[in-house]
Amino acid sequence: MRSVLGQLHLNKVTKSFGDIKVIKGVTLDIQDGEFVVFVGPSGCGKSTLLRIIAGLDDATTGDIVIDGAKVNDLAPVNRGIAMVFQSYALYPHMTVFENIAFPLRVEKMPEAELTAKVEAVAKVLQLDQRLQQKPGALSGGQRQRVAIGRAIVREPKIFLFDEPLSNLDAALRADMRIELTKMHHDLAATMIYVTHDQIEAMTMADRIVVLNGGFVSQVGKPLELYHKPQNKFVAGFIGNPKMNFLPATCTAAGPDGVTVTCEGQTIMVPVEPRNGLIGKTLTLGIRPEHIHLGKGDIRFDVVPTVVERLGVNTIVYATATGAEPFSAMLPGAANVSVDTPSTIGFNAADCHLFDGADQALERRTDLHEIDMAQLAAQSA
């Protein structure tokens, strides 16, 4: 297939519905051939931003630039984008063939060429046996593939996906994730993918854009977001179960890191120090998977309230000293049981620190690999 690439630039884009500001100023650069995932909680404006890029909604202010040309006033088709809707939006009265052929019919493509293209796309998506059926007769996964087929048949520069997998069951979702990643590789097109599922974001993206309340919270590679979240929101959003937050008091800051007191114990966390930290109350973040049973630079007792045994690991939920629930992911079949106090601990090197404004102090760590498969298994 022709691989025309699309480079997208958003410049201070905002969007209001009446008095309500939904997108509050987004500036973003997306490179040719990149797979970018917009992730964020429901209602944070992901769909709205995607619809602005598509040309289904106008930006209230700001510019959308594709391949160097401002496209604010261009119709979607002239922007060279194709979109896959969350609800698939298939034409129920048309066959699979006609659904996929729709964009080509609009272009008035000659019949022979059209048939060849649709059949090629159907083959890639394993729909060649279904071409004469109506969408109503297809399974969820097949409908999804028809919707994708309708997008790729036009060979757009940029693909937009709005939560394309959210209506599928867990197993099918995992399969489609792999298929989409493969498709991105084969088509080498720019893809922008919206999801509220951080596992999809972590496993598929070249870069992730974390949105929160109409702002970009952080942009980065998956491992960057995991290891060096820039703020408490991203730290809590990426990772499952959620990162634990504990109050900590800063006692010293030096070139090696910041020393804090947490749970009555003192540790030195290797992060970039900042002026005026000493004496302040900070938030210490520690991921459940970095908690160990009985050992660590900081140790304390918790009483498990729920224990989930997943085989490969054990997840323990407990109430810690703070008001927030505390969770730990222990390897294998850990020796813990409900209502029996256990001593847990974690190491200073695994800690994150956030200042009073929830901004992270930059960690000094490599972006070492994390086990995505394990992460994915958690969410399924």
Next chain:
Amino acid sequence: MSTSTPMINRYKWYEIIGIYCGIALFLIFVLSPFVEGFLVSLKPLSRLFSSPYRFWPEHGSFAAYSTMWESVPGFARYVFNSLFISGVATVVVLMLVVPAAYAFARFRFPGRGPLLGAFLAVNMFSGAVLIIPLFRLMRSMGVLNTYWAMIVPGVAFLIPTAIWLLRTYMLRIPKELEEAAYVDGASRLYTFRRVILPLAMPGITVVAITTFINAYSQQFIYALTFNSKTDYMPLPIGLFAYFGRQEVIWNELMAASFVGIAPAMIVIFFLQRHLVSGLTAGAVK
């Protein structure tokens, strides 16, 4: 494999008897005038008022169904007029209402709400209330004593209900379908033709049927007031021809009534085949 009834649809035997009794009572109430009308059409005129009155006809025959054509030679013409007026009215209503209903369902424009409300308000007046202003209007348009005299007011009073019906139906067509078509480069008109119209077909059929029936039944008031040409008279007026100078030819009148509505029934029978449900299955989700 036996077809099992879902739990929620299972009834005890006495509940079933009760349900059927209810249905029977209702049907008797609704259908008995028709049954009696039909039986009257089978009776010889001389026996109609014989006492004691007999419900079942003695010496019943279909003779009235052939003599009715001779008593009122123009009858076929009246039936045709009725069909023609209702048919044209239905076509005109559909041509106006389909795009209008789509606009009311999809576009936001100033005055949309008040306009829809106004349509409802218009429906509260029957044509009869407005007969005098309508007469002046028809006269100044110069359409008195033409088919248009019966078609135009009919259309005007049929449009509001039709718009409401069809708008409601069109609101159920997922918006994403149009957005998908728009993203794929289709124009509004193309989308309307290829996506909206086919999906709205059951709704359009319902509107066509109700419009046709209403046009059929309401035309007589316009015919009485705006038309005096016998050639253009519709069925209901035509039936008056069976009211003779001395006596009403009841059996032929009844026969003519049944013959008169038969074509309409046939039209409706064919229209309702478009009433397929579940047309949007598989569109979204």
